Amino acid sequence: MDNIVYEDHQIYIQKEKSEIPWLKIFTKEPHKELGNVPKELRQRLWEVYDTVEFHMNFYYKPKKINMASFANILPRVHIHIMARFENDSYFPNSMWGEKLRNATLNLPDENNFFKELHHALSNQFINRSNNRRTSSNERRKS
Amino acid sequence: MDNIVYEDHQIYIQKEKSEIPWLKIFTKEPHKELGNVPKELRQRLWEVYDTVEFHMNFYYKPKKINMASFANILPRVHIHIMARFENDSYFPNSMWGEKLRNATLNLPDENNFFKELHHALSNQFINRSNNRRTSSNERRKS
Numbered sequence: 001m002d003n004i005v006y007e008d009h010q011i012y013i014q015k016e017k018s019e020i021p022w023l024k025i026f027t028k029e030p031h032k033e034l035g036n037v038p039k040e041l042r043q044r045l046w047e048v049y050d051t052v053e054f055h056m057n058f059y060y061k062p063k064k065i066n067m068a069s070f071a072n073i074l075p076r077v078h079i080h081i082m083a084r085f086e087n088d089s090y091f092p093n094s095m096w097g098e099k100l101r102n103a104t105l106n107l108p109d110e111n112n113f114f115k116e117l118h119h120a121l122s123n124q125f126i127n128r129s130n131n132r133r134t135s136s137n138e139r140r141k142s
Numbered sequence: 143m144d145n146i147v148y149e150d151h152q153i154y155i156q157k158e159k160s161e162i163p164w165l166k167i168f169t170k171e172p173h174k175e176l177g178n179v180p181k182e183l184r185q186r187l188w189e190v191y192d193t194v195e196f197h198m199n200f201y202y203k204p205k206k207i208n209m210a211s212f213a214n215i216l217p218r219v220h221i222h223i224m225a226r227f228e229n230d231s232y233f234p235n236s237m238w239g240e241k242l243r244n245a246t247l248n249l250p251d252e253n254n255f256f257k258e259l260h261h262a263l264s265n266q267f268i269n270r271s272n273n274r275r276t277s278s279n280e281r282r283k284s
Contacts, residue, residue, distance in 0.1 A: 032206075033195060033199070033206075033207050034191070034192075034195060034207070034209065035192055035195045035196055035199070035207075042188075046184075046188070049176070050176075050177055053175060053176060053177045054177055057175070057177070063214070063217075064174075064175075064212075064213065064214050064217050065175050065176070065177075066210075066211070066212045066214070067176065067210065067211040067212075068208075068209065068210040068211070068212075068236070069208070069209040069210070070206075070208045070209075070210075070236050071206065072205070072206050072208070072226060072233060072234035072235075072236075073234045075205075075206050084214060091214060092214035092215045093214075093238070094210070094212050094214075094236070094238040096235070096236040096238040096239045097238045097239070
């Protein structure tokens, strides 16, 4: 698959081609609605969302973060996360709304953002795995 | 406030005027981004979202549920939740996208849906409060 910026056994993150920073978080196992995503995986999905939101805010300093989950054509849950700027082509409309201008955004290099994000998500994943191992060892001992 | 279909000390749910079933979940305390919502309140927000999604699906049998959080004009987190039908005016576009037709949807009475939803959310809230009281009593005993 193209434009994958992060991947592990549960989720992957794909870059959407756009003038703004725009990522899509997918679960590897497809689910129709958020309510169909098993509890633990959904928790993970929102942890990943949090990390992406935090790093998007930190790196790009956008006016607002936008989030959406539609999947009307191919009904498979994925979370859109977008950094919005007052001078982007659609603001304050949603990215699915009416285009209001032809923007030229001077954003910092996305490759550095992807590197930071990949580092943060990999650490989060390792810590999560370690914590689970520790707590299952503790359960075994007690 | 108008069109409030549910309210407690943490959250409220407002109906959006639309041809489709469309609700907006607000936290009472305003927060700019999802990442700014305190952890416990965010957990509550997604529990409420789940209940709304479940009852929307059960009552209206839509083709797909749509979810979004933008708040670009007034930066205050709220979650849109929409029941989408193949013959609604925008499907498969998002409700912020291009209108494709003039739909006439024959949906069941919304008042019964609101009644069911209010009942479910009130029960969820009571159970949550009881569980918290039980577990704090248990902590006190041990």
